[in-house]
Amino acid sequence: MTDRAKIVEVLKDEKRFNLISHMLPDGDSIGSLLAMGEALKLAGKEVEMYTPDYIPRRYMFLVGAEDVSQELPADSADITAVVLDCSDPERLGSLKNAVMNSRQIINIDHHITNHNFGNLNLVDPDAAATGEIVFHLLQDTGITINKSIAEALYVAIASDTGSFKFDNTMPGTHRVVASLLDYSLNPGTLSQKIFDEHPLSFYILLKEALSSLELDLRHGIALMTLSRDIRERSGAKRDDLEGIVNYTRNIEGIELGILFYVEGKNEVKVGFRSKNLDVSVLAGKLNGGGHARAAGCRLYGNYESVKEKVLREAYAMLRQ
Amino acid sequence: MTDRAKIVEVLKDEKRFNLISHMLPDGDSIGSLLAMGEALKLAGKEVEMYTPDYIPRRYMFLVGAEDVSQELPADSADITAVVLDCSDPERLGSLKNAVMNSRQIINIDHHITNHNFGNLNLVDPDAAATGEIVFHLLQDTGITINKSIAEALYVAIASDTGSFKFDNTMPGTHRVVASLLDYSLNPGTLSQKIFDEHPLSFYILLKEALSSLELDLRHGIALMTLSRDIRERSGAKRDDLEGIVNYTRNIEGIELGILFYVEGKNEVKVGFRSKNLDVSVLAGKLNGGGHARAAGCRLYGNYESVKEKVLREAYAMLRQ
Numbered sequence: 001m002t003d004r005a006k007i008v009e010v011l012k013d014e015k016r017f018n019l020i021s022h023m024l025p026d027g028d029s030i031g032s033l034l035a036m037g038e039a040l041k042l043a044g045k046e047v048e049m050y051t052p053d054y055i056p057r058r059y060m061f062l063v064g065a066e067d068v069s070q071e072l073p074a075d076s077a078d079i080t081a082v083v084l085d086c087s088d089p090e091r092l093g094s095l096k097n098a099v100m101n102s103r104q105i106i107n108i109d110h111h112i113t114n115h116n117f118g119n120l121n122l123v124d125p126d127a128a129a130t131g132e133i134v135f136h137l138l139q140d141t142g143i144t145i146n147k148s149i150a151e152a153l154y155v156a157i158a159s160d161t162g163s164f165k166f167d168n169t170m171p172g173t174h175r176v177v178a179s180l181l182d183y184s185l186n187p188g189t190l191s192q193k194i195f196d197e198h199p200l201s202f203y204i205l206l207k208e209a210l211s212s213l214e215l216d217l218r219h220g221i222a223l224m225t226l227s228r229d230i231r232e233r234s235g236a237k238r239d240d241l242e243g244i245v246n247y248t249r250n251i252e253g254i255e256l257g258i259l260f261y262v263e264g265k266n267e268v269k270v271g272f273r274s275k276n277l278d279v280s281v282l283a284g285k286l287n288g289g290g291h292a293r294a295a296g297c298r299l300y301g302n303y304e305s306v307k308e309k310v311l312r313e314a315y316a317m318l319r320q
Numbered sequence: 321m322t323d324r325a326k327i328v329e330v331l332k333d334e335k336r337f338n339l340i341s342h343m344l345p346d347g348d349s350i351g352s353l354l355a356m357g358e359a360l361k362l363a364g365k366e367v368e369m370y371t372p373d374y375i376p377r378r379y380m381f382l383v384g385a386e387d388v389s390q391e392l393p394a395d396s397a398d399i400t401a402v403v404l405d406c407s408d409p410e411r412l413g414s415l416k417n418a419v420m421n422s423r424q425i426i427n428i429d430h431h432i433t434n435h436n437f438g439n440l441n442l443v444d445p446d447a448a449a450t451g452e453i454v455f456h457l458l459q460d461t462g463i464t465i466n467k468s469i470a471e472a473l474y475v476a477i478a479s480d481t482g483s484f485k486f487d488n489t490m491p492g493t494h495r496v497v498a499s500l501l502d503y504s505l506n507p508g509t510l511s512q513k514i515f516d517e518h519p520l521s522f523y524i525l526l527k528e529a530l531s532s533l534e535l536d537l538r539h540g541i542a543l544m545t546l547s548r549d550i551r552e553r554s555g556a557k558r559d560d561l562e563g564i565v566n567y568t569r570n571i572e573g574i575e576l577g578i579l580f581y582v583e584g585k586n587e588v589k590v591g592f593r594s595k596n597l598d599v600s601v602l603a604g605k606l607n608g609g610g611h612a613r614a615a616g617c618r619l620y621g622n623y624e625s626v627k628e629k630v631l632r633e634a635y636a637m638l639r640q
Contacts, residue, residue, distance in 0.1 A: 163483045164497075165515070167508035171501040177484075178494035188487035192595065195485070199572045200535070207530035210523055250512075252519045275512065293508075
């Protein structure tokens with residue numbers, strides 16, 4: 001019997017579940033958590049939901065988001081723990097010990113780096129999102145979903161694929177989403193909430209970043225610089241920086257976009273984005289890491305010296 | 321026999337086709353045109369493709385884009401004309417007379433306002449894009465598509481749905497896209513080309529627009545102002561203004577976003593965007609029009625008087 005089949009049996013047979021997703025929860029972890037939680041409740045189970053950190057405001061409209069707690073009771077060891085979208089127990093943050101003490105752990109995830117830390121593991125790196133795995137699993141357990149479950153799964157899958165723009169989007173991803181939209185979802189309203197809306201502080205930060213834009217059009221490099229001071233004055237959170245760096249890469253004719261975020265006098269966080277270049281190699285040379293088109297590093301030294309060092313490596317790489 | 325069935329017969333039986341899409345071509349009209357063109361060529365037909373205006377640079381990577389002409393020869397009347405994504409012959413611009421003189425006109429479109437100007441009309445307002453109709457039509461004619469046809473149809477459908485974010489996206493839309501991705505498309509590369517990349521001038525314009533931001537957070541209104549002078553200095557084209565106005569509406573807590581584009585001393589173009597409000601009503605009161613969440617008008621008078629007039633109507637509407 002495969003782990004998958006055993007998980008289906010456990011979901012059918014057990015009466016109580018604790019569902020947990022990872023720290024700094026994103027759309028996929030929250031959507032998967034809420035979908036699984038509501039589906040098991042519909043099937044008559046007793047369910048509690050946990051995340052180590054608070055759910056970002058943009059996802060609070062989802063049904064059940066108000067019921068997610070940040071503290072797992074100490075006497076939870078007898079309840080089956082279902083861990084969602086979490087590659088490594090370390091990513092359970094403050095909930096790690098309580099979860100790992102559970103008698104039975106079911107680990108459901110799509111990260112290729114997953115540590116298989118469960119008693120039963122369902123890890124599918126070909127799934128664009130954990131939400132996609134949850135959808136198929138609920139079908140296998142015979143639980144009929146409803147509109148709010150479909151919404152949570154839509155949010156999970158749309159988030160992790162950048163609204164179906166990323167290369168992890170597979171034909172099967174669209175087939176699952178077609179089945180979700182059959183529950184009369186409004187993709188317009190959902191997308192506005194999860195993608196398009198930002199706090200005012202983001203726009204202030206974006207204006208400052210665009211004002212700092214430096215270009216080398218001959219080599220296809222765009223640079224932007226922000227200081228911690230500017231960020232704090234704008235009221236933007238650290239999360240908001242994530243969206244800004246994409247603006248460097250998205251300029252026509254630019255191959256490599258770099259955002260320097262000056263944390264302090266001797267510390268600079270550097271974000272890289274590219275169209276075709278493998279920036280994980282560039283970041284690696286500077287003791288950082290990441291993905292082929294999105295990577296970063298943290299360097300110690302003043303802004304001028306860091307900038308010089310980064311550009312030296314960048315030009316060396318572009319010359320190859 | 322339905323028009324649809326007759327069109328399938330004509331596509332199978334005729335040997336020569338002129339394909340034409342509308343002026344100021346967008347992703348759907350270009351993708352539908354190129355997909356239909358290449359598919360008919362694969363089926364052994366003689367095909368010419370036309371658009372009244374040049375194809376925007378971002379779509380020139382599509383196979384066949386170089387073969388599209390802007391002038392239809394005067395002696396084309398005997399060749400069957402297939403008009404794509406065009407609601408009204410007026411939208412054929414400079415090609416209108418030559419097209420409308422054709423012996424046989426096939427009209428394929430998804431706009432609910434379509435004038436049914438063809439001898440045979442296939443108008444499906446439930447389709448998110450004309451590309452979706454073309455996909456089903458090619459299936460019906462038994463023409464096997466290939467990767468470049470699938471790419472053109474992906475561009476058509478993704479463009480008209482804003483990467484599947486708009487409410488016109490139906491379960492069937494995702495099902496068609498799943499079938500297209502089966503041809504090993506790279507949604508990442510395609511999305512970068514059609515959505516995320518903008519010329520440098522766009523970012524200069526965006527910086528200027530964000531610098532002009534005025535907010536009334538109590539009523540949820542955001543305003544931005546750009547002058548023709550600023551646009552021309554930035555090198556941005558008029559098209560680039562379209563993307564800017566969305567930044568007003570996407571601010572958290574804002575219900576109504578307004579962009580004033582000062583064309584000249586006594587002429588101001590006004591764009592409206594909203595989250596829930598029906599701005600087509602607001603634009604209508606100011607002799608403009610549009611959709612519920614995106615509308616606009618053109619007013620004559622200096623900037624201050626136009627702004628006062630627009631805000632008076634906006635506040636009156638928000639008070640209701």
